[in-house]
Amino acid sequence: MIRSIVLSTIILVACSLAQSTWFGGIAIFGVVPDVGLVVLIWISYRNGLVEGPVCGFLSGLAEDFLSSSPLGFHAFIRTAVAASASLLHGIFFVDKLLLPVALGVAGTLAKAVAAGALHLLFGSAVHVYSLTDRTLWIEAAYNGLISPIIFLVLTPLSRFLVTDRGRR
Amino acid sequence: MPVTRPKAEGRGRRAVAPILLAASLLCLTVSTRSLEGVPESLGLSLLGFFQRGFSSVGAFVADTVASIAELHKLRDDYTELTEKLERYTNMERGLADLREENKRLKEQLGFSQDIAYERIASRIVAKDPENLYSTITIDKGIGDGIRKNMPVIAFQDGLEGLVGRVVEVGRGTSKIVPLYDSKSFVAARFSTASRTEGLVGGQGSPDYPLLMRFVTKQAKDALQFGDLVSTTGYDSIYPPEVAIGRVRKVRILEYQTSIDVELDPVLDFSRLEYVFVIKPDVSAQQTPGDGAAGEPSK
Numbered sequence: 001m002i003r004s005i006v007l008s009t010i011i012l013v014a015c016s017l018a019q020s021t022w023f024g025g026i027a028i029f030g031v032v033p034d035v036g037l038v039v040l041i042w043i044s045y046r047n048g049l050v051e052g053p054v055c056g057f058l059s060g061l062a063e064d065f066l067s068s069s070p071l072g073f074h075a076f077i078r079t080a081v082a083a084s085a086s087l088l089h090g091i092f093f094v095d096k097l098l099l100p101v102a103l104g105v106a107g108t109l110a111k112a113v114a115a116g117a118l119h120l121l122f123g124s125a126v127h128v129y130s131l132t133d134r135t136l137w138i139e140a141a142y143n144g145l146i147s148p149i150i151f152l153v154l155t156p157l158s159r160f161l162v163t164d165r166g167r168r
Numbered sequence: 169m170p171v172t173r174p175k176a177e178g179r180g181r182r183a184v185a186p187i188l189l190a191a192s193l194l195c196l197t198v199s200t201r202s203l204e205g206v207p208e209s210l211g212l213s214l215l216g217f218f219q220r221g222f223s224s225v226g227a228f229v230a231d232t233v234a235s236i237a238e239l240h241k242l243r244d245d246y247t248e249l250t251e252k253l254e255r256y257t258n259m260e261r262g263l264a265d266l267r268e269e270n271k272r273l274k275e276q277l278g279f280s281q282d283i284a285y286e287r288i289a290s291r292i293v294a295k296d297p298e299n300l301y302s303t304i305t306i307d308k309g310i311g312d313g314i315r316k317n318m319p320v321i322a323f324q325d326g327l328e329g330l331v332g333r334v335v336e337v338g339r340g341t342s343k344i345v346p347l348y349d350s351k352s353f354v355a356a357r358f359s360t361a362s363r364t365e366g367l368v369g370g371q372g373s374p375d376y377p378l379l380m381r382f383v384t385k386q387a388k389d390a391l392q393f394g395d396l397v398s399t400t401g402y403d404s405i406y407p408p409e410v411a412i413g414r415v416r417k418v419r420i421l422e423y424q425t426s427i428d429v430e431l432d433p434v435l436d437f438s439r440l441e442y443v444f445v446i447k448p449d450v451s452a453q454q455t456p457g458d459g460a461a462g463e464p465s466k
Contacts, residue, residue, distance in 0.1 A: 072195025
């Protein structure tokens with residue numbers, strides 16, 4: 001379990017670093033895809049209740065250091081999204097297209113809901129997505145689009161990223 | 169299609185997510201009430217190292233690809249530039265005379281040629297990984313003399329423009345909040361004859377215009393499309409007369425006592441690569457009676 005958590009967290013932090021440095025070139029209307037979120041959804045969905053939220057919390061903390069968000073903002077959002085995805089563990093058969101797209105879009109919307117909840121608690125100290133702003137919808141569509149590819153890339157790594165309990 | 173049901177998880181496993189969510193909330197509670205940014209600064213110092221590494225690798229790959237294409241262009245440019253060089257050598261002789269004359273005239277007018285502030289040139293290595301926030305990360309940190317709240321400017325198309333201010337400093341990297349961030353506010357005035365003042369803030373994205381608020385209604389007739397807006401220097405963070413943006417649209421609401429003015433930033437933030445962090449001039453901040461440091465007061 002520890003090996004899975006450590007490797008997953010390293011991959012997630014690498015995703016955040018790549019997002020902040022390389023992804024400017026693939027932005028659509030200034031919006032970059034949240035690859036880390038999609039990877040986290042896959043890890044949580046495949047592993048269950050512990051590994052996903054722990055990886056989400058640790059990688060979220062790392063992202064807080066890279067972002068101007070208050071410390072704990074991304075940690076909360078990623079833990080919440082990972083916990084939600086891990087609740088679906090083993091319920092559906094993961095096909096190659098539809099479920100990954102649905103999880104990518106739903107994960108982005110869950111992230112927006114979590115940010116909204118934090119905004120209610122902490123006011124203007126945290127930023128929130130606006131439903132009327134294109135950013136949220138572009139990001140949701142973008143994440144949905146890349147999810148099948150990321151799921152496909154991660155599947156051969158199951159041996160390292162998914163625990164025995166998750167594979168059962 | 170349902171295939172399996174999740175097995176009953178132990179109570180301990182179920183408790184992990186709520187514990188971590190609570191820990192996140194605790195972090196948020198502490199950080200939003202500010203612990204002088206200490207944990208953020210430590211984290212930035214650590215991750216900034218890796219971020220610079222990622223940026224360097226990306227830049228290397230991009231540069232290599234670009235340099236191949238550029239090689240062909242360079243050959244043509246070389247021939248063209250050789251001809252230009254000959255022309256400019258002749259022009260330079262005349263320019264040196266003009267420069268001397270300009271210097272003399274400025275001295276007579278009492279203008280100071282001294283630069284009022286020191287600038288630290290920095291390269292942008294990263295942007296915020298999230299779409300919700302708009303931080304810019306530069307490759308200079310505390311070791312290079314950068315401190316929190318230092319203003320940041322850039323030059324683009326021959327124009328000096330305001331980028332934002334430093335909000336967090338790590339050992340080798342620093343975070344800048346750009347002008348267009350929704351939490352960024354700058355005291356500003358029109359550079360036209362009216363000199364009307366207001367407060368410029370961002371709307372969260374470089375795609376949206378900057379918004380200048382609290383502009384007195386009397387100024388509306390004097391405003392014109394393209395009028396330049398610069399810093400006032402009142403807020404003690406930004407130096408005066410640094411260009412911010414140009415008037416794009418004026419919003420007049422009858423029930424308001426002031427008008428809102430939309431501005432196009434003078435800088436194209438999507439093209440920014442290098443910025444200059446301005447070190448505040450300590451001597452300029454001393455009152456005339458302060459005297460030199462270490463001098464006994466009388």
